[in-house]
Amino acid sequence: MKTVKVYGPGCKRCDATEAMVKAAAAKIGIEVAVEKITDAKSIAMAGVMSTPGISVDGKLVHAGGLPDATRLEGWLRA
Amino acid sequence: MHADVEMSRQPRPDWIWHIAVIGFVAAWYVIYRQLIPFSEWVTALFPVDRHSHTGDAIAFFFYDVPKVMMLLTLIVFAMGVVRSWFSPEKTRALLSGKREGVGNVLSASLGVVTPFCSCSAVPLFIGFVSAGVPLGVTFSFLIAAPMVNEVALVLLFGLVGWQVAATYLAFGLGIAIVAGFIIGKLRLEGWLQDWVRDIHSGADAPVGVDDERLTMAGRYRLGIAAVREIFGKVWIWIILGIGMGALIHGYVPEDLMVRIMGADAWWSVPVAVAMGIPMYTNAAGVIPIVEALLGKGAALGTVLAFMMSVIALSLPEMVILKQVLTLRLIAVFIGVVAGGILAVGFLFNLIF
Numbered sequence: 001m002k003t004v005k006v007y008g009p010g011c012k013r014c015d016a017t018e019a020m021v022k023a024a025a026a027k028i029g030i031e032v033a034v035e036k037i038t039d040a041k042s043i044a045m046a047g048v049m050s051t052p053g054i055s056v057d058g059k060l061v062h063a064g065g066l067p068d069a070t071r072l073e074g075w076l077r078a
Numbered sequence: 079m080h081a082d083v084e085m086s087r088q089p090r091p092d093w094i095w096h097i098a099v100i101g102f103v104a105a106w107y108v109i110y111r112q113l114i115p116f117s118e119w120v121t122a123l124f125p126v127d128r129h130s131h132t133g134d135a136i137a138f139f140f141y142d143v144p145k146v147m148m149l150l151t152l153i154v155f156a157m158g159v160v161r162s163w164f165s166p167e168k169t170r171a172l173l174s175g176k177r178e179g180v181g182n183v184l185s186a187s188l189g190v191v192t193p194f195c196s197c198s199a200v201p202l203f204i205g206f207v208s209a210g211v212p213l214g215v216t217f218s219f220l221i222a223a224p225m226v227n228e229v230a231l232v233l234l235f236g237l238v239g240w241q242v243a244a245t246y247l248a249f250g251l252g253i254a255i256v257a258g259f260i261i262g263k264l265r266l267e268g269w270l271q272d273w274v275r276d277i278h279s280g281a282d283a284p285v286g287v288d289d290e291r292l293t294m295a296g297r298y299r300l301g302i303a304a305v306r307e308i309f310g311k312v313w314i315w316i317i318l319g320i321g322m323g324a325l326i327h328g329y330v331p332e333d334l335m336v337r338i339m340g341a342d343a344w345w346s347v348p349v350a351v352a353m354g355i356p357m358y359t360n361a362a363g364v365i366p367i368v369e370a371l372l373g374k375g376a377a378l379g380t381v382l383a384f385m386m387s388v389i390a391l392s393l394p395e396m397v398i399l400k401q402v403l404t405l406r407l408i409a410v411f412i413g414v415v416a417g418g419i420l421a422v423g424f425l426f427n428l429i430f
Contacts, residue, residue, distance in 0.1 A: 007201075040200040040201060040398075040401045041200075041401065043200070043201045044200060044201040044203075044204035044205065045204075047205070048201050048205075049167065049170065049194075049198065049201050049202045049205035049206075050165075050166045050193070050201070050202065051198050051201065063166075063167075064165065064166065064194075064198075065303075
Protein backbone atom coordinates (compact mmCIF):
# COMPACT_ATOMS: atom_id res chain seq x y z
CA MET A 1 0.00 0.00 0.00
CA LYS A 2 1.51 3.27 -1.10
CA THR A 3 0.70 6.64 0.39
CA VAL A 4 0.32 9.32 -2.22
CA LYS A 5 -0.10 12.96 -1.29
CA VAL A 6 -1.48 15.50 -3.73
CA TYR A 7 -0.52 19.07 -2.81
CA GLY A 8 -2.70 21.95 -3.96
CA PRO A 9 -5.01 24.58 -2.50
CA GLY A 10 -8.03 23.09 -4.25
CA CYS A 11 -7.97 24.45 -7.77
CA LYS A 12 -9.35 22.54 -10.75
CA ARG A 13 -5.97 21.20 -11.75
CA CYS A 14 -5.42 19.82 -8.25
CA ASP A 15 -8.65 17.81 -8.45
CA ALA A 16 -7.68 16.58 -11.91
CA THR A 17 -4.32 15.47 -10.55
CA GLU A 18 -5.95 13.51 -7.75
CA ALA A 19 -8.21 11.79 -10.27
CA MET A 20 -5.21 10.95 -12.42
CA VAL A 21 -3.39 9.36 -9.51
CA LYS A 22 -6.38 7.17 -8.71
CA ALA A 23 -6.86 6.22 -12.35
CA ALA A 24 -3.20 5.34 -12.78
CA ALA A 25 -3.18 3.21 -9.63
CA ALA A 26 -6.31 1.34 -10.74
CA LYS A 27 -4.82 0.79 -14.18
CA ILE A 28 -1.61 -0.83 -12.96
CA GLY A 29 -3.41 -2.57 -10.14
CA ILE A 30 -1.78 -1.25 -6.99
CA GLU A 31 -3.46 -0.04 -3.87
CA VAL A 32 -2.91 3.55 -2.92
CA ALA A 33 -4.11 5.81 -0.15
CA VAL A 34 -4.49 9.26 -1.69
CA GLU A 35 -4.40 12.23 0.62
CA LYS A 36 -5.07 15.80 -0.45
CA ILE A 37 -3.03 18.51 1.24
CA THR A 38 -4.69 21.89 0.83
CA ASP A 39 -3.15 23.93 3.63
CA ALA A 40 -0.63 26.41 2.25
CA LYS A 41 1.79 25.94 5.11
CA SER A 42 1.97 22.16 4.67
CA ILE A 43 2.31 22.55 0.92
CA ALA A 44 5.22 24.89 1.36
CA MET A 45 6.87 22.77 4.07
CA ALA A 46 6.82 19.79 1.72
CA GLY A 47 8.96 21.77 -0.69
CA VAL A 48 6.27 22.27 -3.29
CA MET A 49 6.65 25.70 -4.88
CA SER A 50 4.13 25.41 -7.68
CA THR A 51 0.98 23.37 -7.42
CA PRO A 52 -0.27 20.73 -7.91
CA GLY A 53 2.52 18.61 -6.45
CA ILE A 54 2.71 14.85 -5.81
CA SER A 55 4.66 12.82 -3.29
CA VAL A 56 4.81 9.03 -3.13
CA ASP A 57 5.65 7.48 0.23
CA GLY A 58 7.05 10.76 1.46
CA LYS A 59 9.22 11.47 -1.57
CA LEU A 60 8.29 14.49 -3.66
CA VAL A 61 8.17 13.41 -7.31
CA HIS A 62 6.36 16.21 -9.10
CA ALA A 63 5.44 19.89 -8.80
CA GLY A 64 3.75 22.38 -11.09
CA GLY A 65 0.95 21.38 -13.45
CA LEU A 66 -0.63 18.10 -14.37
CA PRO A 67 1.69 15.11 -14.32
CA ASP A 68 2.44 13.03 -17.39
CA ALA A 69 0.38 9.82 -17.22
CA THR A 70 3.25 7.50 -18.18
CA ARG A 71 5.62 9.02 -15.67
CA LEU A 72 2.92 8.96 -13.01
CA GLU A 73 2.62 5.18 -13.44
CA GLY A 74 6.40 4.96 -13.14
CA TRP A 75 6.38 6.81 -9.80
CA LEU A 76 3.63 4.59 -8.46
CA ARG A 77 5.47 1.42 -9.52
CA ALA A 78 8.82 2.48 -8.09
CA MET B 79 -5.93 18.67 -20.48
CA HIS B 80 -6.40 14.96 -20.37
CA ALA B 81 -6.03 14.78 -24.13
CA ASP B 82 -2.50 16.17 -23.79
CA VAL B 83 -1.54 13.50 -21.40
CA GLU B 84 -2.96 10.76 -23.61
CA MET B 85 -1.01 12.08 -26.56
CA SER B 86 2.25 12.13 -24.71
CA ARG B 87 2.49 8.36 -24.76
CA GLN B 88 3.60 8.38 -28.35
CA PRO B 89 5.46 11.65 -28.66
CA ARG B 90 5.77 12.90 -32.21
CA PRO B 91 9.31 13.78 -33.28
CA ASP B 92 10.43 17.38 -32.87
CA TRP B 93 10.64 18.13 -36.60
CA ILE B 94 6.94 17.53 -37.13
CA TRP B 95 6.28 20.04 -34.39
CA HIS B 96 8.62 22.61 -35.93
CA ILE B 97 6.81 22.36 -39.28
CA ALA B 98 3.40 22.53 -37.62
CA VAL B 99 4.41 25.65 -35.69
CA ILE B 100 5.81 27.38 -38.80
CA GLY B 101 2.64 26.51 -40.73
CA PHE B 102 0.51 27.84 -37.91
CA VAL B 103 2.36 31.15 -37.75
CA ALA B 104 2.09 31.58 -41.54
CA ALA B 105 -1.66 30.87 -41.51
CA TRP B 106 -2.03 33.19 -38.53
CA TYR B 107 -0.37 36.04 -40.44
CA VAL B 108 -2.54 35.58 -43.53
CA ILE B 109 -5.75 35.59 -41.49
CA TYR B 110 -4.62 38.52 -39.36
CA ARG B 111 -4.24 40.65 -42.48
CA GLN B 112 -7.90 40.05 -43.36
CA LEU B 113 -9.39 41.36 -40.14
CA ILE B 114 -10.40 44.84 -41.34
CA PRO B 115 -12.23 43.59 -44.47
CA PHE B 116 -13.80 40.93 -42.26
CA SER B 117 -15.16 43.43 -39.73
CA GLU B 118 -16.48 45.71 -42.50
CA TRP B 119 -18.17 42.72 -44.12
CA VAL B 120 -19.85 41.68 -40.85
CA THR B 121 -20.92 45.25 -40.11
CA ALA B 122 -22.51 45.50 -43.54
CA LEU B 123 -24.73 42.54 -42.63
CA PHE B 124 -26.43 44.63 -39.92
CA PRO B 125 -29.35 46.84 -40.98
CA VAL B 126 -27.67 50.02 -39.69
CA ASP B 127 -25.87 52.93 -41.29
CA ARG B 128 -22.11 52.23 -41.23
CA HIS B 129 -21.37 55.81 -40.13
CA SER B 130 -23.89 55.93 -37.31
CA HIS B 131 -22.93 55.42 -33.62
CA THR B 132 -24.28 51.89 -33.76
CA GLY B 133 -22.40 51.13 -36.97
CA ASP B 134 -19.18 52.39 -35.36
CA ALA B 135 -19.72 50.31 -32.25
CA ILE B 136 -20.41 47.15 -34.28
CA ALA B 137 -17.36 47.58 -36.52
CA PHE B 138 -15.20 48.24 -33.44
CA PHE B 139 -16.46 45.07 -31.77
CA PHE B 140 -15.99 42.75 -34.76
CA TYR B 141 -12.53 44.07 -35.48
CA ASP B 142 -11.22 44.02 -31.91
CA VAL B 143 -12.53 40.66 -30.71
CA PRO B 144 -10.87 38.48 -33.40
CA LYS B 145 -7.76 40.64 -33.34
CA VAL B 146 -7.27 40.27 -29.59
CA MET B 147 -8.06 36.55 -29.68
CA MET B 148 -5.48 36.00 -32.41
CA LEU B 149 -2.77 38.05 -30.72
CA LEU B 150 -3.43 36.26 -27.46
CA THR B 151 -3.14 32.84 -29.08
CA LEU B 152 0.23 33.66 -30.58
CA ILE B 153 1.78 35.43 -27.59
CA VAL B 154 0.46 33.07 -24.92
CA PHE B 155 1.75 30.11 -26.93
CA ALA B 156 5.17 31.75 -27.25
CA MET B 157 5.19 32.59 -23.54
CA GLY B 158 4.20 29.03 -22.68
CA VAL B 159 7.15 27.69 -24.66
CA VAL B 160 9.59 30.23 -23.18
CA ARG B 161 8.35 29.49 -19.68
CA SER B 162 9.25 25.84 -20.04
CA TRP B 163 12.86 26.92 -19.51
CA PHE B 164 12.11 28.77 -16.27
CA SER B 165 10.70 26.51 -13.58
CA PRO B 166 10.21 28.02 -10.11
CA GLU B 167 12.97 25.70 -8.88
CA LYS B 168 15.47 27.08 -11.39
CA THR B 169 14.41 30.63 -10.64
CA ARG B 170 14.95 30.03 -6.95
CA ALA B 171 18.40 28.63 -7.60
CA LEU B 172 19.24 31.68 -9.72
CA LEU B 173 18.07 34.09 -7.04
CA SER B 174 19.29 32.49 -3.85
CA GLY B 175 22.02 34.44 -2.16
CA LYS B 176 21.72 37.31 -4.68
CA ARG B 177 22.36 40.71 -3.23
CA GLU B 178 19.79 43.44 -3.24
CA GLY B 179 20.02 45.75 -6.22
CA VAL B 180 21.13 43.31 -8.90
CA GLY B 181 18.94 40.71 -7.22
CA ASN B 182 15.87 42.94 -7.48
CA VAL B 183 16.39 43.54 -11.20
CA LEU B 184 16.95 39.86 -11.94
CA SER B 185 14.07 38.86 -9.73
CA ALA B 186 11.58 41.23 -11.36
CA SER B 187 12.59 40.03 -14.83
CA LEU B 188 12.25 36.40 -13.81
CA GLY B 189 8.85 37.24 -12.34
CA VAL B 190 7.63 37.91 -15.86
CA VAL B 191 8.77 34.61 -17.37
CA THR B 192 8.47 32.13 -14.51
CA PRO B 193 5.24 30.15 -14.68
CA PHE B 194 3.18 30.24 -11.51
CA CYS B 195 -0.47 30.75 -10.71
CA SER B 196 -1.70 32.97 -7.91
CA CYS B 197 -2.74 29.92 -5.85
CA SER B 198 0.97 29.05 -5.64
CA ALA B 199 1.94 32.46 -4.25
CA VAL B 200 2.37 31.23 -0.67
CA PRO B 201 4.39 28.06 -1.35
CA LEU B 202 6.50 30.03 -3.80
CA PHE B 203 7.12 32.77 -1.27
CA ILE B 204 8.27 30.26 1.33
CA GLY B 205 10.32 28.34 -1.21
CA PHE B 206 12.20 31.52 -2.04
CA VAL B 207 12.66 32.91 1.44
CA SER B 208 13.73 29.56 2.87
CA ALA B 209 16.37 29.13 0.17
CA GLY B 210 18.00 32.37 1.23
CA VAL B 211 16.49 34.71 -1.33
CA PRO B 212 16.35 38.08 0.48
CA LEU B 213 12.86 39.34 1.40
CA GLY B 214 13.08 42.41 -0.85
CA VAL B 215 14.22 40.32 -3.81
CA THR B 216 11.35 37.89 -3.21
CA PHE B 217 8.95 40.84 -3.23
CA SER B 218 10.32 42.12 -6.53
CA PHE B 219 9.36 38.73 -7.96
CA LEU B 220 5.93 38.67 -6.35
CA ILE B 221 5.13 42.17 -7.58
CA ALA B 222 6.45 41.74 -11.13
CA ALA B 223 4.65 38.45 -11.74
CA PRO B 224 1.09 39.83 -11.67
CA MET B 225 2.02 43.41 -12.57
CA VAL B 226 3.62 42.59 -15.90
CA ASN B 227 0.93 40.35 -17.21
CA GLU B 228 1.17 38.90 -20.70
CA VAL B 229 -2.54 39.25 -21.34
CA ALA B 230 -2.30 42.94 -20.44
CA LEU B 231 0.74 43.35 -22.67
CA VAL B 232 -1.01 41.74 -25.63
CA LEU B 233 -4.14 43.82 -25.21
CA LEU B 234 -2.23 47.07 -24.85
CA PHE B 235 -0.13 46.22 -27.86
CA GLY B 236 -3.11 45.25 -29.98
CA LEU B 237 -5.57 47.91 -28.89
CA VAL B 238 -3.60 50.94 -27.78
CA GLY B 239 -0.25 50.64 -29.56
CA TRP B 240 3.23 49.25 -28.96
CA GLN B 241 4.55 52.45 -27.37
CA VAL B 242 2.11 52.19 -24.50
CA ALA B 243 2.72 48.43 -24.20
CA ALA B 244 6.47 49.00 -23.99
CA THR B 245 6.09 51.78 -21.40
CA TYR B 246 3.79 49.58 -19.36
CA LEU B 247 6.40 46.81 -19.41
CA ALA B 248 9.21 49.20 -18.45
CA PHE B 249 7.26 50.88 -15.65
CA GLY B 250 5.82 47.61 -14.35
CA LEU B 251 9.33 46.21 -14.02
CA GLY B 252 10.50 49.52 -12.55
CA ILE B 253 7.87 49.47 -9.82
CA ALA B 254 8.66 45.84 -8.96
CA ILE B 255 12.38 46.57 -8.73
CA VAL B 256 12.08 49.77 -6.70
CA ALA B 257 9.31 48.51 -4.40
CA GLY B 258 11.23 45.30 -3.68
CA PHE B 259 14.37 47.31 -3.05
CA ILE B 260 12.58 49.60 -0.58
CA ILE B 261 10.94 46.68 1.23
CA GLY B 262 14.37 45.04 1.46
CA LYS B 263 15.93 48.19 2.89
CA LEU B 264 13.22 48.49 5.52
CA ARG B 265 14.44 45.19 7.05
CA LEU B 266 11.00 43.82 7.75
CA GLU B 267 11.92 40.15 8.16
CA GLY B 268 10.47 40.37 11.69
CA TRP B 269 7.06 41.12 10.21
CA LEU B 270 6.68 37.73 8.60
CA GLN B 271 4.34 35.27 10.32
CA ASP B 272 6.21 33.43 13.06
CA TRP B 273 6.36 30.05 11.37
CA VAL B 274 7.73 31.58 8.17
CA ARG B 275 10.41 33.38 10.13
CA ASP B 276 11.44 30.07 11.69
CA ILE B 277 12.04 28.54 8.28
CA HIS B 278 13.74 31.75 7.21
CA SER B 279 16.26 31.48 10.00
CA GLY B 280 17.28 28.34 8.37
CA ALA B 281 17.06 24.98 10.05
CA ASP B 282 14.95 22.74 7.80
CA ALA B 283 14.52 24.45 4.48
CA PRO B 284 12.28 22.26 2.32
CA VAL B 285 13.77 20.91 -0.88
CA GLY B 286 11.81 20.87 -4.12
CA VAL B 287 11.78 18.45 -7.02
CA ASP B 288 14.71 18.48 -9.41
CA ASP B 289 13.37 19.66 -12.69
CA GLU B 290 13.76 17.47 -15.67
CA ARG B 291 14.84 18.07 -19.26
CA LEU B 292 12.07 18.51 -21.78
CA THR B 293 12.08 17.84 -25.51
CA MET B 294 11.05 20.63 -27.89
CA ALA B 295 7.83 18.69 -28.51
CA GLY B 296 7.18 18.80 -24.78
CA ARG B 297 7.79 22.56 -24.72
CA TYR B 298 5.41 23.15 -27.64
CA ARG B 299 2.83 21.07 -25.86
CA LEU B 300 3.22 23.28 -22.78
CA GLY B 301 2.61 26.28 -25.05
CA ILE B 302 -0.66 24.75 -26.26
CA ALA B 303 -1.70 23.97 -22.70
CA ALA B 304 -1.03 27.62 -21.76
CA VAL B 305 -3.23 28.86 -24.61
CA ARG B 306 -6.04 26.57 -23.54
CA GLU B 307 -5.81 27.59 -19.94
CA ILE B 308 -5.64 31.36 -20.56
CA PHE B 309 -8.48 31.20 -23.07
CA GLY B 310 -10.67 29.24 -20.71
CA LYS B 311 -10.21 32.03 -18.20
CA VAL B 312 -10.37 35.19 -20.25
CA TRP B 313 -12.51 34.76 -23.37
CA ILE B 314 -15.67 35.93 -21.66
CA TRP B 315 -13.88 38.97 -20.20
CA ILE B 316 -12.53 39.92 -23.58
CA ILE B 317 -15.96 39.82 -25.16
CA LEU B 318 -17.55 41.74 -22.27
CA GLY B 319 -14.70 44.24 -22.10
CA ILE B 320 -14.68 44.91 -25.82
CA GLY B 321 -18.47 45.13 -25.78
CA MET B 322 -18.26 47.81 -23.08
CA GLY B 323 -15.47 49.48 -25.00
CA ALA B 324 -17.59 49.46 -28.17
CA LEU B 325 -20.47 51.14 -26.33
CA ILE B 326 -18.17 53.81 -24.90
CA HIS B 327 -16.58 54.21 -28.32
CA GLY B 328 -19.95 54.67 -30.00
CA TYR B 329 -21.91 56.67 -27.46
CA VAL B 330 -20.04 58.41 -24.62
CA PRO B 331 -19.59 62.14 -25.30
CA GLU B 332 -15.96 63.27 -25.32
CA ASP B 333 -16.15 66.37 -23.17
CA LEU B 334 -17.57 64.35 -20.30
CA MET B 335 -14.59 61.98 -20.32
CA VAL B 336 -12.08 64.80 -20.58
CA ARG B 337 -13.60 66.44 -17.54
CA ILE B 338 -13.63 63.28 -15.39
CA MET B 339 -10.46 61.51 -16.47
CA GLY B 340 -8.52 64.16 -18.34
CA ALA B 341 -5.00 65.30 -17.47
CA ASP B 342 -6.24 68.50 -15.84
CA ALA B 343 -8.12 66.70 -13.11
CA TRP B 344 -5.12 66.01 -10.82
CA TRP B 345 -7.17 64.03 -8.31
CA SER B 346 -8.17 61.53 -10.97
CA VAL B 347 -4.95 59.50 -10.52
CA PRO B 348 -5.35 58.71 -6.79
CA VAL B 349 -9.07 58.11 -7.30
CA ALA B 350 -8.29 55.69 -10.14
CA VAL B 351 -5.81 53.77 -7.95
CA ALA B 352 -8.19 53.61 -5.00
CA MET B 353 -10.99 52.39 -7.24
CA GLY B 354 -8.75 49.73 -8.72
CA ILE B 355 -7.82 47.95 -5.46
CA PRO B 356 -11.18 46.34 -4.57
CA MET B 357 -12.00 45.65 -8.22
CA TYR B 358 -11.15 42.12 -9.05
CA THR B 359 -11.43 41.72 -12.71
CA ASN B 360 -8.58 40.88 -14.98
CA ALA B 361 -6.59 42.63 -17.61
CA ALA B 362 -8.74 41.18 -20.35
CA GLY B 363 -11.81 42.99 -19.09
CA VAL B 364 -10.13 46.27 -18.20
CA ILE B 365 -7.97 47.09 -21.18
CA PRO B 366 -10.66 47.31 -23.90
CA ILE B 367 -12.34 49.85 -21.62
CA VAL B 368 -9.01 51.62 -21.22
CA GLU B 369 -8.71 51.78 -24.99
CA ALA B 370 -12.14 53.30 -25.43
CA LEU B 371 -11.57 55.80 -22.59
CA LEU B 372 -8.31 56.92 -24.16
CA GLY B 373 -10.09 57.43 -27.46
CA LYS B 374 -12.52 59.71 -25.66
CA GLY B 375 -9.82 61.93 -24.22
CA ALA B 376 -9.06 60.32 -20.85
CA ALA B 377 -5.46 60.89 -19.75
CA LEU B 378 -3.01 58.05 -20.34
CA GLY B 379 -1.49 58.23 -16.85
CA THR B 380 -4.86 58.05 -15.17
CA VAL B 381 -6.08 55.01 -17.08
CA LEU B 382 -2.72 53.23 -16.78
CA ALA B 383 -2.76 53.83 -13.02
CA PHE B 384 -6.26 52.41 -12.85
CA MET B 385 -5.27 49.36 -14.89
CA MET B 386 -2.12 48.63 -12.88
CA SER B 387 -4.02 49.02 -9.64
CA VAL B 388 -6.69 46.55 -10.77
CA ILE B 389 -4.09 44.03 -11.89
CA ALA B 390 -1.42 44.30 -9.19
CA LEU B 391 -3.32 45.15 -6.01
CA SER B 392 -6.13 42.67 -5.73
CA LEU B 393 -7.79 41.94 -2.41
CA PRO B 394 -8.02 38.15 -2.95
CA GLU B 395 -4.26 38.03 -3.39
CA MET B 396 -3.78 39.93 -0.12
CA VAL B 397 -5.95 37.35 1.62
CA ILE B 398 -3.72 34.59 0.25
CA LEU B 399 -0.58 36.43 1.35
CA LYS B 400 -2.00 36.90 4.84
CA GLN B 401 -0.91 33.33 5.52
CA VAL B 402 2.75 34.30 5.36
CA LEU B 403 2.83 38.04 5.97
CA THR B 404 1.58 39.99 8.95
CA LEU B 405 -1.01 42.70 8.33
CA ARG B 406 1.64 45.35 8.91
CA LEU B 407 3.82 43.91 6.17
CA ILE B 408 0.85 43.66 3.80
CA ALA B 409 0.10 47.31 4.51
CA VAL B 410 3.67 48.26 3.63
CA PHE B 411 3.43 46.16 0.47
CA ILE B 412 0.21 47.89 -0.63
CA GLY B 413 1.61 51.28 0.31
CA VAL B 414 4.84 50.88 -1.63
CA VAL B 415 3.19 49.44 -4.74
CA ALA B 416 0.34 51.98 -4.70
CA GLY B 417 2.94 54.75 -4.34
CA GLY B 418 4.76 53.44 -7.40
CA ILE B 419 1.56 53.31 -9.42
CA LEU B 420 0.64 56.86 -8.37
CA ALA B 421 4.06 58.05 -9.47
CA VAL B 422 3.63 56.37 -12.86
CA GLY B 423 0.19 57.94 -13.26
CA PHE B 424 1.33 61.47 -12.49
CA LEU B 425 4.49 61.10 -14.56
CA PHE B 426 2.55 59.93 -17.61
CA ASN B 427 0.01 62.71 -17.37
CA LEU B 428 2.90 65.15 -17.19
CA ILE B 429 4.77 63.70 -20.17
CA PHE B 430 2.00 62.85 -22.62
